[in-house]
Amino acid sequence: MSGTGPATGFRLDAAPLLSRSTVDRKEALRDMPDGAAELWPQGRVVLVDAKGRSPITAGSGLAHQPATDFGDYPVPNAVLLGVQGGVSYWALRAEHGAEDGWGDLRTAGALLDDTDAGLLTTAVGLLNWHDHARYCAVCGAATARVRVGWARRCTGCEREEYPRTDPAVICLVHDGADQVLLARQPVWPAERFSVLAGFVEVGESLEACVAREIAEEVGVQVREIGYLGSQPWPFPRSLMLGFAAVADPAQPLVPADGEIEEARWVHRDVVRRALESDRGAVEGLRLPPSVSIAYRMLRGWAMG
Structure with missing residues (x-):
């Protein structure tokens, strides 16, 4: 399981499913x-x-x-x-x-x-x-695979480019006691709720991104931001960096228009019942799938 600090108050209950890896990548063989x-x-x-x-x-x-x-x-x-x-x-x-x-x-x-x-x-x-990545971002010429697929080289200017990963934060916001802040996007299945997430911008720290994204998406100010763990999410090329933070539930929730359809505070007991259900759901609340780091975060918080 990933570590925790004083700010989080809990751990992920297990390693995120897509963070598991056992093979030796043999970087030396790429050349x-x-x-x-x-x-x-x-x-x-x-x-x-x-x-x-x-x-x-x-x-x-x-x-x-x-x-x-x-x-x-x-x-x-x-x-x-x-x-x-x-x-x-x-x-x-x-x-x-x-x-x-x-x-x-x-x-x-x-x-x-x-x-x-x-x-x-x-x-x-x-x-x-x-x-x-089939064309060079500098000169526009076609690129070719090199280093057994771990790079591409421009056929024009010979510039090499390497696989990109886009960092994104995902944060479980709780009240320091028994409530967690969950939200749903308009495109999700009915009653599906999860924790909040967003991409890191240029020149921004991870902690600053957490604070900005939560404020932008639901209008809430957070404190005591702490790291939980990470998971690759290749849809198409993200790395999800998990955090926890504390917020005052008395703050008004202001869902971002077009991004967040609904946001609400949910009691720990409700989350536990959903986790213990065969369907991962109770009336009015369907949790994210077990393959996601969001599920591991919610389980670590609710069951810890």
Whole structure:
């Protein structure tokens, strides 16, 4: 579990599901293409379609394929994810749409063990980045994959670009006692509520982003901001940085027009009942899915 400080008062109840990873990323091999190629015959390939879906078998996890099914040598678009137990793992964009038995991280991430969760999270994030980094931001020329998929090099000015991750804060605001502040976006399923989140802006600290986002989204001032933990969220390339903060529930809630449909304070007992429900819901409140760091934050606060 992630750590806590005096400001948070609680811990995440467990590591976020998409933060699990066990493979050695073998960074040294990224500049040794021949060495990486030697791993291919014993390798396994994770296929991911354009919507982030991969073959997942209930009870056995991610259905990766032998690398030799795709040829005797690494195919040009293969990305090296890492190595574990003498087996190399690679990612490839599936040329066809998802078939029966394919699932994405949101819907099937909780079915994966630590190794497969880390592999698919990395694969989805890397392949998304490649899809959107095909041209140089400086001269506009086409870019090509290098370093076994961990960089792209401009074919014009030879500038190298590396995979991007966009930092976003996510904050559980509570009153220091038994109430938590939850909100819902207009596009979410009916009665779905979660904690508040937003992207970090240029020149902004994480703590300043927490205070700004909470004020902008629900009109509340927070204090005692403390760090909880993090989780990659490759939709398309975010890193969610979890925080907790304290606020006075007497402050009026002012939901941001077009962003927050409703915000309200919810008692710990209600959250506990929803967590203990098979559906993760009670009347009027549906919690975020277990694959999200928001779920782990709420569970850590409510059950701690």
